[in-house]
Amino acid sequence: MPTENLTHILFSNWQHTLQPFGVDQVAAEKAFNPLVAAYSTPGRYYHTLKHIDRVFSTIQILQGYTTNLAAVQLAAWFHDVVYDTQAQDNEQRSADYAFDLLSNLGIPESTIVTVTRLILNTKDHQAAVDDYDSQVLLDADLAILATNPVQYGEYAYAIRQEYGWMAEADYITGRQQVLERFLQRSHIYFTPLMSEFAEPCARGNIQGEIQSLYEGIW
Incomplete structure (x- = not known):
């Protein structure tokens, strides 16, 4: 657009x-x-x-x-x-x-x-159980994690560009830590709709990016 x-x-x-x-x-x-x-x-x-x-x-x-x-x-x-x-x-x-x-x-x-x-x-992308407004904002902010592989790849590449000042090794280490923290959470999304339909895709994309970082693709 x-x-x-x-x-x-x-x-x-x-x-x-x-x-x-x-x-x-x-x-x-x-x-x-x-x-x-x-x-x-x-x-x-x-x-x-x-x-x-x-x-x-x-x-x-x-x-x-x-x-x-x-x-x-x-x-x-x-x-x-x-x-x-x-x-x-x-x-x-x-x-x-x-x-x-x-x-x-x-x-x-x-x-x-x-x-x-x-x-x-x-x-920190955390919200209390009864803080529904934060839950919606956080889920919307992280909706990109559950997009199709092509869009996710574009997102991952854009984030790398925003950290263009970092050496490759330092970026890989830092980015992996961020991504691993999401995977370690009991849930990435809070709202029932996103938890049911977006969570599996987001976890798959994140795991794929971590693997790509190991392989030096991004």
């Missing part, structure tokens, strides 16, 4: 998400532009507007599990707005970014608090 078309679709989603809060179109567009710029910065190969679009699409499928859909959608927009592969505080900085921007838009404090909490939970 051409970037211009994707941006138009995402802006419509952005407006729709803000509509219940009475944000006017001028203010919405003024806030939207720096978000687009952030997700379009050099060095991003996976964590781009395309990723946000995928997350939104998955949230749409899983929205029946949410208790605060608007907060989940807002958190989706901001969860990777700060993304520096050499930093350890991306989630906190993204949450701070969301707090400032949403405050300026007049979003209720209770919603902003929820949004920032959801963003912070993406750091």
Whole structure:
């Protein structure tokens, strides 16, 4: 999909998400532009507007599990707005970014608090049993793991590009550790739909990437 078309679709989603809060179109567009710029910065190969679009699409499928859909959608927009592969505080900085921007838009404090909490939970991709909103956001964020082998290969390659500054051996070691942690979890996904239909595919893809890393394919 051409970037211009994707941006138009995402802006419509952005407006729709803000509509219940009475944000006017001028203010919405003024806030939207720096978000687009952030997700379009050099060095991003996976964590781009395309990723946000995928997350939104998955949230749409899983929205029946949410208790605060608007907060989940807002958190989706901001969860990777700060993304520096050499930093350890991306989630906190993204949450701070969301707090400032949403405050300026007049979003209720209770919603902003929820949004920032959801963003912070993406750091370790863990959610409490009764935290359904985090479960939906995390499942949407990790939906890429359960795509077909071609798309998964493109994802894995894009992640490697984002860590282009790392030596190959160091990247392989670090990436394997990340992937092994997912396999060691009792479940990767939280929502019943993703657990039933996406979990087996995700585990297969992850195991395949680990094998490919051993063989030096990616």
